[in-house]
Amino acid sequence: MDGTFELSTPSAGADDAFRRCVDTFLDASLTEALRAAGRATTGLKSSPEACADWSRILRAQGWLAPSWPVTHGGAGWTTAQRLYFENACAERDAPIVQSSGIRTIGPLIIAEGSAAQKARYLPAILEGRHEWCQGFSEPQAGSDLSALTLRAELDGDDFVLTGSKLWTSFAQYATHMFLLARCNPHSSGGDGLVFLLVEMDRPGIEVRPIRFLDGECETNEVFFNGVRTPAADRIGAIGEGWKTAKRLMSIARSNNTTTGQLRRALRAAWRESADAGAMDAGSRRHLAGLAQRIDEFEALEHHAGRVSIDEASTTSLLKLIATELHQLITQIGLEAAPDSDFAQAKYFATRAATIYSGTSEVHRNILARAIGCP
Numbered sequence: 088m089d090g091t092f093e094l095s096t097p098s099a100g101a102d103d104a105f106r107r108c109v110d111t112f113l114d115a116s117l118t119e120a121l122r123a124a125g126r127a128t129t130g131l132k133s134s135p136e137a138c139a140d141w142s143r144i145l146r147a148q149g150w151l152a153p154s155w156p157v158t159h160g161g162a163g164w165t166t167a168q169r170l171y172f173e174n175a176c177a178e179r180d181a182p183i184v185q186s187s188g189i190r191t192i193g194p195l196i197i198a199e200g201s202a203a204q205k206a207r208y209l210p211a212i213l214e215g216r217h218e219w220c221q222g223f224s225e226p227q228a229g230s231d232l233s234a235l236t237l238r239a240e241l242d243g244d245d246f247v248l249t250g251s252k253l254w255t256s257f258a259q260y261a262t263h264m265f266l267l268a269r270c271n272p273h274s275s276g277g278d279g280l281v282f283l284l285v286e287m288d289r290p291g292i293e294v295r296p297i298r299f300l301d302g303e304c305e306t307n308e309v310f311f312n313g314v315r316t317p318a319a320d321r322i323g324a325i326g327e328g329w330k331t332a333k334r335l336m337s338i339a340r341s342n343n344t345t346t347g348q349l350r351r352a353l354r355a356a357w358r359e360s361a362d363a364g365a366m367d368a369g370s371r372r373h374l375a376g377l378a379q380r381i382d383e384f385e386a387l388e389h390h391a392g393r394v395s396i397d398e399a400s401t402t403s404l405l406k407l408i409a410t411e412l413h414q415l416i417t418q419i420g421l422e423a424a425p426d427s428d429f430a431q432a433k434y435f436a437t438r439a440a441t442i443y444s445g446t447s448e449v450h451r452n453i454l455a456r457a458i459g460c461p
Contacts, residue, residue, distance in 0.1 A: 106171060153169045188218060219264065240270075246316055255309050281326065286316070303432075343409065418434060
């Protein structure tokens with residue numbers, strides 16, 4: 088950044104002592120190599136090497152899981168503190184560590200897992216020994232997740248899994264998957280499902296990466312050919328997996344696209360515009376308008392973290408606004424620098440943002456029901 092464009096002063100709710108602590112730590116810990124990896128990120132997370140290095144540094148500081156309770160190894164930060172940290176990382180181009188273990192399954196295990204599951208999984212997530220992926224979507228079950236057909240047949244103390252999952256992000260690197268499967272073959276919709284925690288090295292699991300338009304392989308097909316997995320490795324009761332999955336999706340949607348990620352995208356659009364010589368007065372006004380919209384989203388994110396309101400509609404609102412704004416920012420970046428490989432890759436990488444974790448249409452329906460529309 089050349090200093091001529093101020094993105095904002097984020098997260099006013101974080102106190103001065105906390106801000107100084109975060110700023111001092113980031114300035115001392117972020118090497119130029121880590122910053123370069125952050126600037127080069129176009130997809131959901133930075134390179135595996137940068138993620139591993141930055142995760143190690145955050146883990147040593149005790150900041151790898153900002154929102155987890157201190158009793159479970161997290162930082163125990165408030166919403167304002169988390170937002171300040173994310174925005175400070177974005178300002179300094181820190182690598183993006185988008186960990187399903189930290190952001191989704193870990194909080195679910197904290198909320199609904201057994202004591203044994205907490206002892207087994209939470210330390211392994213924090214220590215980097217377990218990397219998780221989500222097994223929900225299938226070839227015929229995307230936005231209509233309840234149409235899934237992956238079979239989970241109970242055989243003694245095990246479930247035997249047969250079927251496939253599709254669009255599974257980073258399954259090629261994962262050690263574990265949390266998935267939803269149909270344990271009652273005569274059921275339909277959200278009935279007769281089970282939510283399972285499955286080790287990815289079990290015999291019969293095959294992972295096939297899917298190459299995106301930007302050349303990256305962030306998602307995968309995953310096939311289950313008679314995979315045996317313990318029935319005890321589940322969250323919730325057998326047949327009630329839909330209830331658990333809904334709780335998981337509320338967690339995932341609440342941090343699907345954060346204020347920090349939006350600020351990163353806007354910084355990138357600014358850089359691309361400046362490098363392409365397209366930074367005229369109109370472009371500056373347009374980018375300033377986007378910065379204001381991010382500030383407004385941050386205020387909403389902060390408000391949602393402080394008040395008790397309907398969880399499903401709140402997380403749908405956050406996901407809907409953030410992903411559509413993310414797409415708009417990368418579109419502006421591409422329009423300003425159409426010949427930039429980075430701008431093209433960033434644009435293509437965000438096209439799926441309004442599809443995964445439920446399409447924008449699905450979330451608008453959820454919001455419509457929340458306000459009483461028929």
